[in-house]
Amino acid sequence: MTTSAMETAVEVEQRYGFDLIDLETVRYGLIEIAREMNDTLTRGSFSPLARDIRDCTSAVHMRTENGWEMLASHEGCVQHAFTSPHIVNFTMSEWDESTLREGDVILVNDPWRGAIHFSDLNVLQPIFVDGRLEFVLHSTSHVADLGGPIPGGFANGAQTTFEEQLKIPPTLLYAGGVAVRPVFNHLLENNRTPNLLLGDVRALAGSLSVGASRLNSLFERYGLGHVRASGEYAMDLAEAAMRRGIATVPDGDYVITDSLDEDAIVAEEITLQMTLKVRGDSMEIDYSGSSRQPAGNVGTAWIESTRAIIGTKFILDPASPVNSGTLRPIEALLPPGSIVCVLPPSSCSSHTETGSRVVNMMTQALSEAMGARGIACDTGTSGVAVIGGVDERPGHEGSPWGSFAVPGGGWGGTWTSDGVSACIVSIAANCRSAVNEHVERESPLVIWEHELMPDSAGAGMHRGGAGAIFTIGAVSTTVITITGDRSRSGAPGSSGGGRGMPFYGWLLRGDGSGSTLDPRRAIGAEPLFGVFDENGEPDPDKGTFGLGTTYMGGKVSQLVLQPGDGIRLIVGGGGGWGDPLERDTERVLTDIDDGLVSESFAHAAYGVVLDASGAVDEDATAMRRRDLARLRDQNKWSVPTACPPAWNTATIMEVAS
Structure with missing residues (x-):
């Protein structure tokens, strides 16, 4: 009652x-x-x-x-x-x-x-x-x-x-x-x-x-x-x-299909399917149609009976406290032996990527159901790095150590505002990234870089939140394991918004060739995973997944860094909401001034033209936006996936070869 x-x-x-x-x-x-x-x-x-x-x-x-x-x-x-x-x-x-x-x-x-x-x-x-x-x-x-x-x-x-x-x-x-x-x-x-x-x-x-x-x-x-x-x-x-929140959603069956990049064993996508059935003030979440339990460790057990509800809670009832009453109006069907309900003794240690995707799917289902009141997906990957080893620094010799890095991505744009930047995925909402000063004090690591990634947020009338660049250097021999996804394609947008940037990783060797802190100057950096073109440049729309990379996905196990080596991770931003050709030009200009969006991406995704003084040329912008809209109607243009259009990677292919 x-x-x-x-x-x-x-x-x-x-x-x-x-x-x-x-x-x-x-x-x-x-x-x-x-x-x-x-x-x-x-x-x-x-x-x-x-x-x-x-x-x-x-x-x-x-x-x-x-x-x-x-x-x-x-x-x-x-x-x-x-x-x-x-x-x-x-x-x-x-x-x-x-x-x-x-x-x-x-x-x-x-x-x-x-x-x-x-x-x-x-x-x-x-x-x-x-x-x-x-x-x-x-x-x-x-x-x-x-x-x-x-x-x-x-x-x-x-x-x-x-x-x-x-x-x-x-x-x-x-x-x-x-x-x-x-x-x-x-x-x-x-x-x-x-x-x-x-x-x-x-x-x-x-x-x-x-x-x-x-x-x-x-x-x-x-x-x-x-x-x-x-x-x-x-x-x-x-x-x-x-129940009051659910009652605002039109009755119906909303079917969403998404996928994981791979399971760290087999380099094939893993299908996740969710049917959200809304009836009055209750709902059912049915995962029938999802792939069988994978060979690798990305499956989950009982937890997916509740984790999709996180998306429901955030959208429909964000204010009230969470207790068992929160769960009462919702039932979940988990097919035994599937990706969302693996059977023992299957491994399920890397649960974060399945959980992140499940919340993304709930977000998409509710956006489909609620139309203009929807929101775009968050970055959809934790991008977590588990780091450890035996300390070799003077005075610390022989001491085992362990550390964690959660770089943070972006949340999706909504019908009312831009997404939040540098946030951890919603299954871990309220969590934070590690305190970098603590990491450096307690571990033989140096945080070279942890900041917002330009051109990582999905374009939209309300853009997604920006993702993060995270670059660490090893002071002692270090073993690192990276668990991430969305390296094939970034977080989907909603209501015409564009995708966020996918998940990327590079190895920086200790000779200093890749130590620049400009992520777009990747000379000497060895690509670990992502979507690249034939020149070794990130290109999520026209590139090839895994081209020239060491790994076929963002799940890297026990990579050894020698002193001076580094790892750079880019966790993409959230998807955009709404037509980016309708975004207020002054907001685009503010994003350019803040370094969140480059002029070239603003031109490509938002149709914004700047004059010689750096101000918006409103007449030229209006003309370009009309041209892009016409091309879109002819299926000759679509909103580009968030990614810097310009990179300096001239020697990447030489290093890889």
Whole structure:
């Protein structure tokens, strides 16, 4: 039963048995508990994953007639809040509750028990009231390492879970508040960076302790009945808000097909298909028609039952908090043995690209359904780099280390505004890139460059957000694994908008030939992946995918950098919304002045002509736009994919040969 926005305070009190003001107070109190848990986790973590990137979430769950339901969450990485109910329900249904006692903490990271991938550690603490198990607190964080062939997970090339990190079924981590030493030993002795892991696990457990203290204080002040009623009220509010949003979408079946570039094993595209069925104030997400589970590690388990809902939430109900009520109006159908529901022991460590694409597909489906109120896709790839090695610097010799880089791309343009630049994909919304100064202090790396990429945003009446250039140099022998997609083609636009720039990568050798910080001057840089022409220049519209590159896609495993070598990644921007020939010329000029758009791309994509003084020649622009529109009507012109038209890559083919 949901709470209508029109209900009076009297009606609310009749339904829940408590005064509206007190219900609201406790509802926000539950959110603050989750927030304080998450703040404790980020402040106490040792690795950059939770501390800087905020790849973590905390949540409060309550036992109900529907199982365990999430009352409140505070997310760093938004996808964790949507998968948290799975983790708690799978784990608690398996555990013998009669054995649990105050201070116990359960550890689990199994994707087939609701987790995302092995790199995310989940800790659960049961909360008893008058001797009965009533609540469960949950915190999760990506950790820097958990064994396996590649530091930090994302084991590109792995085909089974046996080739990956430690798989942990529900396991007692703390018994009555006391650490279970054999479990800690097992974790630490199968780890490249045990000092980071120990700090992160203690921070996870500490967040639960803080949550338990705050929740017990809430019981003491208001009583169990009041807290339970407030939890039900909170979920009903979230459900009502989501249903109101869905009700604005016209009924219908909206079919979207997209693809992943490859799976790091077979250089073939992998099909993803989604049918969004909207009926009144509810919807169904059906993945039938998607490819069978791949040989490589890009498939996912249970998480795709909820991750597409992230797109729904952002577009239809961006304001209300996320809890189990958010999920109630939506059902998902996952074909077993498909890319979105792989069966064990298939590897699913590189989950980010499938998840990013699923949210892109939901964005496209809702844009099709809502017409002029649609939005364009975000960059559609995480472009994450997992980096590690054994330090060779004086004073650090022999020390294992690990680090992460999430360069960030762009979000799509909308019917009201341009997209946001340098943002991580929406499944990880609220996450940030690593703090570059911390990376340089803690790792033998130098961040040569991290800034917005010119001409990377999809053109449109409202352009997409710009993507990022990220260039790092190695000070010590370094092993790097890159997990990305959208290297065949960039993020799609909406309502006539253009695509964002695809994902590109280059290797910069230590002789200094490729060390320039101008990404368009790539002399001496060796292309790793992307779409290139016969001269070795990026050309997403007329070039060939993989021409002259080392890899057939953006999933690079265990590339060794010697001191002085570097890696440059360009993560494309979001798609554009609307006809770019209708973009206000002054906004185009502002983008040129800000360095986001070059004059040549403005001329090619927006039809904007500048005079000798650098101002817009409005008459010449109007004439060119009419000419381009006429050519488009004759199918002789289309909006070019975002990419700098001019490159200086004269010696790339010589290096490659």
